[in-house]
Amino acid sequence: MKCQVKRQTLGALLCGVVLGGLLVSQWKFIMPTTHAAQEQAPAQAQQPPQVQTPGQPPAAPETPAQMQADIARLNQIAVDQDHTMIDVGYHFTNLWFAAKQGNWPLAAFNFAEARKHIQWTVDIHPVRRLGEPVDLVPIWDSIRNGVLVSLKASIDQKDEAKFESTYKQTLTACWTCHQASHLPFLHPVVPTAPAQTIISFDPLPAE
Numbered sequence: 705m706k707c708q709v710k711r712q713t714l715g716a717l718l719c720g721v722v723l724g725g726l727l728v729s730q731w732k733f734i735m736p737t738t739h740a741a742q743e744q745a746p747a748q749a750q751q752p753p754q755v756q757t758p759g760q761p762p763a764a765p766e767t768p769a770q771m772q773a774d775i776a777r778l779n780q781i782a783v784d785q786d787h788t789m790i791d792v793g794y795h796f797t798n799l800w801f802a803a804k805q806g807n808w809p810l811a812a813f814n815f816a817e818a819r820k821h822i823q824w825t826v827d828i829h830p831v832r833r834l835g836e837p838v839d840l841v842p843i844w845d846s847i848r849n850g851v852l853v854s855l856k857a858s859i860d861q862k863d864e865a866k867f868e869s870t871y872k873q874t875l876t877a878c879w880t881c882h883q884a885s886h887l888p889f890l891h892p893v894v895p896t897a898p899a900q901t902i903i904s905f906d907p908l909p910a911e
């Protein structure tokens with residue numbers, strides 16, 4: 705055990721030495737401008753190298769305040785839960801029509817996309833903090849490991865009757881999460897029209 709730990713430490717050390725050596729030897733290729741400048745001005749050799757765009761003054765390292773501003777900006781432009789949920793609505797609608805037309809591969813595709821986008825929604829804000837905080841994780845876990853497993857099985861078994869009943873049960877489960885999220889007016893119902901018409905719902909002749 706001790707020996708193994710030692711070997712790992714030694715391995716990590718060696719790796720560090722090799723990588724460090726490589727970096728030093730390749731530095732002048734990675735940073736030709738900086739390297740040349742350092743050779744001409746040895747007094748500045750102690751300064752950390754900076755990435756420099758030709759014709760531009762060298763960029764100063766980011767201050768903590770600038771980094772915080774960057775994070776705030778990235779948060780602002782990051783995709784939010786409404787976008788991922790619109791996708792869920794889209795795929796879950798198409799799932800209904802694919803299964804109703806017996807196009808089970810298309811149904812399986814739409815099922816997987818819908819599930820992935822609910823997961824994404826939860827990953828974006830596991831706890832919603834608009835008003836009273838709502839922890840979406842346990843709600844999603846019970847749906848994911850419950851009714852969604854049955855729905856997937858009905859698709860795999862190409863069982864239309866089972867599909868129809870579990871699809872409706874899932875819609876109720878969707879609503880449970882909306883209600884918990886203080887959004888009871890988002891009440892999913894069986895769709896009456898497909899969300900798109902560019903992909904055919906007809907099963908391929910070979911199937």
Ligand code: HEC
Pocket residue numbers: 785786787789790792793796818822825826832840843844847874875877878879881882885887890892
């Ligand atoms: C884990 C919780 C959760 C589950 C499960 C869930 N949703 Fe949602 N859904 C939300 C939240 C939260 C919003 C509001 C997002 C926002 O606008 O901030 C939402 C919004 C929506 C919207 C409205 C999107 C818009 O902006 O127009 C639709 C459509 C939707 N969900 C469909 C579904 C369907 C269909 C299911 C089930 C297959 C489902 N949702 C399951 C949490 C969930």
